[in-house]
Amino acid sequence: MGEHGYYMRIERSTIKGCSNSFLLIMLSLLCWSCNDDGLVGIENATEVHTKLSEYTIFQGKLSDLEPTNNFKVYELSTELFSDYAEKQRLIKIPEGHTLISRNDGLPDFPEGTILVKTFYYYNDKRDHTKGRKIIETRLLIKENARWNVATYIWNESQDDAFLITTGLDKTVNWIDAKGEGKVIAYRIPSHRECTSCHYNSNTIFPIGPKLRNLNKDVLRNGIVINQLTHLYNEGIINEVEPSSISVLPAWQDAAKYTVAQRTRAYLDIQCAHCHNPLGMASDRGLNLSYETDLNHTDIPDNKRRIIERMETLEMPFIGTTVVHAEGLELVKAYMESL
Template structure:
C-alpha cells in the first residue's frame, strides 16, 4: 500500500510515519543506528504525484487532511509515527534505512526514513545522483541515550530534520522536540541544548548539543548552490542490515519494498563504503570515514572545494587527498604544520591537528561539533601512520 503519508497523513503509518507493520531493521554502526519497523512486506509510500507549486505537497489531492503550505508547524502534523512518536515506530509508507559510514554528530544516535509519493519510485544509479520525485521526504531523527552503557535505558529525542522535494529542489526544515518528548515543533533559528547522560565509564555528564539553524544546513548539503542529499547514495546504502533476525543487503531489501524503478544491478558489483570501526582493511575504513565526514565540503562544488582537498571515497590522486599537499590557506588552522598529510607522520599533519581541535577557527568538521570524535581521530591517525614515509620537502 503506497502513498499514504503525504496524501493521507492521518490515515496510514510506516517506517518513519505510521503503523508498525513489518520487520525491525538494524545496522551496527556505532551510536549511529537505525531501528524501525518496516521490513519485508512494508511498502514505501506517501505523497501526491502532482508536482507541488504552492508550497503544499498535498495540493491537488482530496486525501490529505493536513492543510496549509509546507513546512507544517508540528512534526505530528505529518503523521509519520505511531503514538507515542518518541518511539519512532513508523507508519505504513515510510521506510527505514541506515548508512554504512555515519557522519559524526557529537555521538548522537540517528534514525533515518524515506517517504515516497504514491506510485512513485527512486531512479537508481550505481553511484550518486539517485533521482527522487517531488513529494519525497527524507527524515532524520537525532537522540541521545540516557545511559551509553545500556541503550535499553531510553533516550532523549533532540531534533528531527526533514528534507522534502518540491518543484525539483530539496527544502530543509528542522523540528525541535519538547521536554515532555511528546511533540517536535518547527524551529528555524537553531538552538543549544544541554544533554545529560551517563557515559561509557558510568559517570554522569552534561554536554551542549547544537541544533543548527536552517541557514547552516547548506554548510553540508549545498553543492554548486543546490541542496543535495548525502546519505542516500549507492556507496552508503550498499550495506548489510538485519531484518527479522536475518542479515540481508539493504539495497536488495529496499528493492523488495518496490522503492526503485527498473531492476537493481548485482549489488556485489556495486561500490560500497564500510563501517569505519569495523573489520575491513584500514585504508578502506579511513576512506569511508573521510567520505562520510568531510567529502560533502571537500569536493568540487562543495564549501571547501577551493581548498584542493577531495575526500570522496573514489578519489585516487594522492595530492587531492592531501598527501604532501601545501594548504590553500595558512594561519592558525595549520598549527604550524606545512602539509595536510605527511605520510607516516600523523602528528605533523594538518588534518590531524584540525580534527583534534574544538577551536571554531581551527576545527574540522566546522559545524556543529562540540565534542571531538576520538575514535575518528585515532582512525585517521593510524591511517596516516601506516602510509610509507615520504620526505614532502624533497618532492617537486
C-alpha cells in the same frame, strides 16, 4: 551563497495552545527572502508544518519513533559523527514512484520524497531500557525539483517537536557505553548551517543515502538481507543488483577493512560534501571523496593540517561540539602510514 528563503504558516489554533517557552521559540523564527541558491523560497514553497506530528511520520506514542507504513527505515555503512548522538533514518517515496539508481552515488529522488533523521541519546547507553532523550528531527522534502529543509526540536514531554529556523544549543546529559557521565552543549543547526553542508553545484542535496553507503546487510524481520534488495522489496528503489554497486566501508569495522579503507570512508562522509571540486570548500584544494585516487586528494600534503583541524573542531566545522576521539585516532593512524 545568497540569503536563504524559508516559508512557514502558523495557525491561530496552534499558537493559542502553546506554552510560553514555545511562543518564545516561535517569536524567534525568521522568514528570509530568497535568491536563487537552491532553497525553496516564499513564492514557491511547500507548506511546512509547525509541528512534527502533522506529518504522520510516527504512529502511536511519538517518542516510540515507530514509523507509519509510508516511512521506511534505512541505515548507512558509515555515518556522519554528531556528538555521539544516535540516529534513526526514514524515507518516504510517493506511491507509484521509486528511487532510480544511476551509479553508486545518490539515486534520483522523485518529487515528494521526504527524508527524516531523528537525533537522540540513550539515558544510559549500557541499558536502553532506561529510556532516551530525543533532541531533534530534521526533514529534507523534495518539491519543484528542489530540496527544502525543516528542523524540529522535541519538547521536554517528548510528545511532539516544533519547527525552528534559528540554531540553538541544548544541554544533554547521558552515560556512555563505558559508564562515564557525559555533558555536552548539543548544537541544533540553523537553516544556514544545514545548507552550508547540504550545498553543491548551486543546489541543496542529501549527503548520506548514496547507493554505496546503502549497500550493506541489515536485519529485517529476523532475517539478514542486503539493504538494497530489501528496499526494492519495499518498493523504495528500482531493482538493482547489489554486486554491481561498490561498498563504502564501515569505518568502525577493523576486522573487515584496512585502516586506509576505513579512514577514506570516514573522511568521505564527514568532509567530502564540502571538500570536493564542486563543494563549499573547493578552494581549499582537498578532494576527500572516497572514489578519488589518493594522488588526487591532496591528503599526503595536508596530513598535519587535517589532524589539527579535527583536534580543534574546525573540521567538520558544523554539527559537532566535541572531538570524535575514535575518528581522530583512526585518521592519525592512517596519516602516520602515508
